[in-house]
Amino acid sequence: MSINIPDVQGKRDAMKELVTEDMLKEVIEVYISETDSISLLDIPSTFVSVDAHDAEAIIERNNQYAEVCRNRMGNDKYVDRSMQTLNGEAKNKQVQSDSIVMVDTAATVTAWDMYDTYISPEQDETVCVPQAERADYPEVAVDTSRGAEKNMSVGSSTSSVASSLKEQEALGNGLNAESELQLIMLSEKFQHLLLVTERSILGNVFQPKLAAYRELPILEGKLISINVMIVSDSDIPMKPGTVEQREDTESPRPPAVECLWAFSCELSRGRSVSSMAWNKKYPDLLAVGYGELDSSNQKPGLVCCWSHKNPTWPERVIYCDSAVTSLDFSFNNPSQLAVGMQDGSLVIYNVQSRNQLCVVSSSECTNKHLAPVWQIRWTQQDLSLTGEEKLEALYTVAADGKICKWFICNNGLDCIELMKLKKIHNTKKKAGGNKTEKKTESVLSALSPGLCFDFHPRDSSIYLVGTWEGLIHKCSSSNSQQFLETYRKHFCPVNCIIWCPLIPDVFLSCSSDWTIQLWKQDHLNPVLGFSSTQKAVCDIKWSPKCATVFGAVNEGQLEIWDLNSSILDPVIVQPAAPGVKMTSLLFATQTDCVLVGDSDGQVTVYQLKNLTNICESGAKVINVTLANRHNTTFFLS
Amino acid sequence: MLIEETLKRIQSQKGVQGIIIVNSEGIPIKTTLDNSSTVQYAGLIHQLVMKARSTVRDIDPQNDLTFLRVRSKKNEIMIAPDKDYFLIVIQNPSD
Numbered sequence: 001m002s003i004n005i006p007d008v009q010g011k012r013d014a015m016k017e018l019v020t021e022d023m024l025k026e027v028i029e030v031y032i033s034e035t036d037s038i039s040l041l042d043i044p045s046t047f048v049s050v051d052a053h054d055a056e057a058i059i060e061r062n063n064q065y066a067e068v069c070r071n072r073m074g075n076d077k078y079v080d081r082s083m084q085t086l087n088g089e090a091k092n093k094q095v096q097s098d099s100i101v102m103v104d105t106a107a108t109v110t111a112w113d114m115y116d117t118y119i120s121p122e123q124d125e126t127v128c129v130p131q132a133e134r135a136d137y138p139e140v141a142v143d144t145s146r147g148a149e150k151n152m153s154v155g156s157s158t159s160s161v162a163s164s165l166k167e168q169e170a171l172g173n174g175l176n177a178e179s180e181l182q183l184i185m186l187s188e189k190f191q192h193l194l195l196v197t198e199r200s201i202l203g204n205v206f207q208p209k210l211a212a213y214r215e216l217p218i219l220e221g222k223l224i225s226i227n228v229m230i231v232s233d234s235d236i237p238m239k240p241g242t243v244e245q246r247e248d249t250e251s252p253r254p255p256a257v258e259c260l261w262a263f264s265c266e267l268s269r270g271r272s273v274s275s276m277a278w279n280k281k282y283p284d285l286l287a288v289g290y291g292e293l294d295s296s297n298q299k300p301g302l303v304c305c306w307s308h309k310n311p312t313w314p315e316r317v318i319y320c321d322s323a324v325t326s327l328d329f330s331f332n333n334p335s336q337l338a339v340g341m342q343d344g345s346l347v348i349y350n351v352q353s354r355n356q357l358c359v360v361s362s363s364e365c366t367n368k369h370l371a372p373v374w375q376i377r378w379t380q381q382d383l384s385l386t387g388e389e390k391l392e393a394l395y396t397v398a399a400d401g402k403i404c405k406w407f408i409c410n411n412g413l414d415c416i417e418l419m420k421l422k423k424i425h426n427t428k429k430k431a432g433g434n435k436t437e438k439k440t441e442s443v444l445s446a447l448s449p450g451l452c453f454d455f456h457p458r459d460s461s462i463y464l465v466g467t468w469e470g471l472i473h474k475c476s477s478s479n480s481q482q483f484l485e486t487y488r489k490h491f492c493p494v495n496c497i498i499w500c501p502l503i504p505d506v507f508l509s510c511s512s513d514w515t516i517q518l519w520k521q522d523h524l525n526p527v528l529g530f531s532s533t534q535k536a537v538c539d540i541k542w543s544p545k546c547a548t549v550f551g552a553v554n555e556g557q558l559e560i561w562d563l564n565s566s567i568l569d570p571v572i573v574q575p576a577a578p579g580v581k582m583t584s585l586l587f588a589t590q591t592d593c594v595l596v597g598d599s600d601g602q603v604t605v606y607q608l609k610n611l612t613n614i615c616e617s618g619a620k621v622i623n624v625t626l627a628n629r630h631n632t633t634f635f636l637s
Numbered sequence: 638m639l640i641e642e643t644l645k646r647i648q649s650q651k652g653v654q655g656i657i658i659v660n661s662e663g664i665p666i667k668t669t670l671d672n673s674s675t676v677q678y679a680g681l682i683h684q685l686v687m688k689a690r691s692t693v694r695d696i697d698p699q700n701d702l703t704f705l706r707v708r709s710k711k712n713e714i715m716i717a718p719d720k721d722y723f724l725i726v727i728q729n730p731s732d
Contacts, residue, residue, distance in 0.1 A: 112694030181666050184705055184722050185659065186639050194643045197726050198650075200715050204730040205651045313646060447708040 045553050134159060135238050169256055188261060199309045206311060209260040213308065213591055232615040257560070257574045257606040258592070263288070263306045265313050271302060273597025275326045276586045281334030283589045284308050285315070287351070288603055291323025291342060303327060303339055305336055305351050306603070316351050326376045332392045340373030345415060346406065348394075360413050368415065371399035373450045381460045395455075399463060401447025405477075420465055420478050424449045452498045454507070464507060466494030472509055474521070491516050496540045502547035512536035516552055516561075532570055539585040541594075549611060555581040558596050572604065647726065654712065657725040659683060666722075678714075682725055686718050 001553045021354035048058050072078055177502050208218050263286070271290035284307055291301040301324035304314035323342040327356070330336040335352035336359060345368065366484040381391045394406040395418065404415035414559050422448055456462040461477045462484070470490035470583035473483040492513035500506040505521035514534050517526035535554040543549035548563035552570075574597060576582045584597040592608040638730060648656060655670035663683035668675040692701040703715040712729040 010708055048665065110691060110695055112691070112698035115694075115698030156723050180722075181658070184660075184666075189719055190722075190724075191640055191643070193719060193724055194640060197715055197717050197724060198643060200704070200706065201647060201650050201653060201728050203724060204713060204728060312650070566703075 019294070027419055031280045043462070049406060059337060085310045119270060152193045174611070198313075202310050208259060209307060209605075211464060212258070213588075213593060213605065233249065238507070253610050255560070255562075255572050255608070255610045257558070257572055257594070257608055260607050261302075261311050262315075262602045262604040263311050264600075265304075267302065267314070267317060268304060268601035271299065271601045272581075272599040273583050273603060274324055275597060276339075276584055276597055276603065277328050278586070278589060279329045279334055280331050284384070286586075286595070287326045287327055287329065287337055288597060289339060290601060292326055301339075301341060302335070303349070305337075316354075318349055318351075320347070324370050325374055326396075328378050330374045330378045330392060330394075332381050338378065338394055339377050340376040340398075342372040344369035344371050344373060344398060346394075346396060348413070349407075360408055368413075369396065369398035369400055369402065369404070373398045373451065374449075375453055377453065378453065379455045379460050380602055395453070395463075397450040399449035399451075399468075401449055403450060403453065403465065403475075417480070418477055419465070419475050421450045421465060422446055423469070439459030451493055452496050454499050456524050457499050457501055458504065464497045464499070466509060466511075468493045469492055470513070472497060472519075485524065487519055487524055487526075489529075492517070492536070495536070495538055498540060498542055498549065500542050500543070501544060508540055508542065510537035510540040510551060510552060514554075516621060528563075528567060530561060530567070530570075532573075533557065538583055541585050541587050542591050543587055545592070546611070551585050551587065553582045553585040553596060555583075558582055558585070558594070558606070559610065560594070560611070571611065572608070650728070652712075652729045652731070654727040655725075655727055656727075659723055659725065661721045670727075678725060678727075682714070682716060682723075684721055686716055692717065 005474045022472050032574055048055060052058075093367045097564070113554075144458045185396075196357065211218050247544045268288075268290055272292050273288055275289045277287050279287070286306045288302060288306060289301065289303050292299055301320040301322055303316075303318040303324055305316040306314050320339060320341060321343070322345070324339055325342050326340045330338065335350050337349045337351050339347050339349060341347070347361045350359045362510070376394065376396050377395055378392055381393060391577050395403060396406065396415075397403045401421040403419040403421070405418050406413050406415045406508040408414075448471075450465050451468060453463055453465045456464075463475055463477065465473045465475060467473070470488070470492055472487040472490075472494060474485040474487070487509075489511050490509065492511050494509050494511045497507060506527075507519050508516060509519065510516045514528040514531050514536065516537055518528040518530070519526045530552075533554060533556065535556050537552050537554045540550060540552045541549065546562075549571075550561055552561065557577055558572075558574040558576070560572040561567075562571040565571055574596075577600075578610060580602075581599040582596050583599055586595045586597075587593075588595065588605075592611070594606050594608065595603050596606065644656065647653060655668065655674070657665050657670065657675055657678055658667040658686045659679045659682070663679055664699065665679040670678070682683045684705075686702070686705065689705055694698050694703045695724050702718055705718065707714040707716070712727055716724075717724040
């Protein structure tokens with residue numbers, strides 16, 4: 001009987017040999033012997049000392065076990081039984097499968113990638129739309145992506161093969177590129193990007209001029225970005241190139257103006273600048289009104305808002321129905337711009353939005369002006385009782401002789417008449433005190449056109465008006481019947497009146513009779529008169545920083561007067577370009593610059609150099625001159 | 638159209654050598670330079686913009702790149718990136 005011991009089976013297979021006939025006939029002797037005993041289980045007894053703790057329990061168990069063994073024989077509890085298991089045949093089975101293709105994928109996770117994924121459910125809608133458009137060209141899209149990968153994998157790709165491939169693809173994707181381009185061009189974000197890019201480019205182009213405007217040191221010969229402010233010392237460490245020192249070194253140089261740049265574009269070329277105003281909140285935003293002042297050339301007017309960030313194209317362009325004669329920004333709502341026009345209408349625009357919003361117009365108002373609005377002014381009225389918010393009112397003076405105060409009601413503008421400029425009989429003349437006027441009995445209008453006005457800087461109920469006849473009236477907003485004072489000196493239309501912001505009670509007036517007069521509020525005769533050329537003086541402004549400096553513009557030149565140095569001649573004279581007349585003037589509030597508008601539509605920025613900065617003695621100069629005038633009767637006019 | 642006018646104005650500014658608009662895959666879709674320069678600029682700057690944007694956003698994921706200027710000896714490259722495209726302007730201010 002063969003004993004089937006599984007672990008020995010291998011040996012038997014290896015010893016198979018070929019069986020021949022001779023071998024079969026052989027007598028083989030088989031010896032059977034007893035193998036050694038194979039011990040399958042051997043558990044030796046455990047010895048426990050009699051003195052141990054559980055000795056008694058173990059003895060008890062031993063006794064129990066001995067009893068079980070004794071009772072085993074012939075007991076029904078235990079029955080002998082034998083079993084045999086059948087071992088089935090082993091069967092080999094093999095399975096083969098396709099090799100699993102392994103692909104390596106890697107992803108770089110960045111912090112912002114995770115952030116985008118969390119945010120993306122909100123942005124899915126916006127993403128879907130351009131995707132739909134691009135589904136029209138699936139094959140082309142795949143090609144381009146593969147092309148891009150190829151280019152990337154080449155690395156610093158100047159190999160001609162890759163680049164020529166790309167060229168072909170770039171050329172071949174004409175259709176796809178067109179539609180993409182259209183999409184991009186229509187988006188507002190692109191417009192914003194273009195704006196920023198244009199400003200950066202212009203920043204580079206105009207950098208020295210803008211640096212001079214901001215009174216930063218100018219480094220010549222090197223490109224420096226505007227944002228880098230280098231404070232210059234006399235010993236510059238490493239930078240080559242010269243530094244233009246701002247202060248005079250040894251000898252005082254004569255005062256002069258230097259032309260920095262000009263705001264002009266093709267829209268404004270050919271139009272005459274009629275008025276300019278700074279924004280009250282952002283002192284770098286300039287509004288310029290264009291309009292022909294002679295009635296022969298009636299072009300519709302234009303208002304442009306310029307910023308120094310882009311001197312070649314205005315930030316906002318507003319087309320108006322008729323020529324613009326004056327404009328002013330509001331104090332309380334800095335984005336509101338009030339524009340007065342030649343046909344007498346007054347419109348308030350909101351310059352904040354790109355698609356310009358006309359806030360309100362005076363076209364429906366019943367008692368609006370019928371003649372050109374020569375000046376517009378927003379004035380803040382101090383209310384000592386109520387808190388911080390100052391009330392603001394809009395005033396206009398027009399050629400129909402009325403001064404009106406406007407307010408917004410029912411989506412329109414409405415006005416109340418503040419004063420009528422009645423004509424005064426020429427022969428009557430009293431010194432000081434209130435006058436009683438007599439209306440002339442002519443058939444024509446008894447009102448004389450008002451050309452300019454200005455409110456007292458400290459007391460906003462007092463204002464001065466200049467008229468066509470050359471008279472200057474001081475009026476109060478509480479008294480609409482009578483003038484408080486009349487100042488007579490000019491015999492031609494008074495073009496501009498302006499209070500001095502630094503010296504109290506002093507104002508300047510300029511007129512077409514070629515003179516500029518300096519007045520003190522309580523003197524009916526001018527303190528000083530200035531004239532330098534025989535041309536009508538169009539505009540005049542005080543310097544905001546220096547009490548004795550003012551600028552004047554007549555048709556041919558820009559004059560800067562400094563009362564400290566000379567009262568006979570202007571300190572600086574800048575002639576206009578040939579063929580061009582200068583029409584308006586504005587001082588920059590924070591730097592030493594003046595802006596001059598001319599009849600060709602250009603607003604040129606000039607920087608004042610080397611003006612002495614002694615500003616405290618302004619009042620003294622005026623007072624001294626006044627005292628001198630009383631002593632001597634020497635008129636300068 | 639306003640955008641066309643602005644593009645024309647930029648192109649006529651002093652020293653501007655070229656303008657390229659590149660889509661999000663790095664393919665130039667509008668250019669004023671010759672083809673080989675365009676392709677070169679587009680490919681190289683695409684990588685630079687990706688890197689710059691990734692840098693900015695890694696530091697603060699709520700931040701994003703708005704403008705990139707590369708000043709070199711001879712000229713300046715200004716890049717205005719957006720989600721789907723970016724705009725490249727090359728200027729030589731001393732022209």
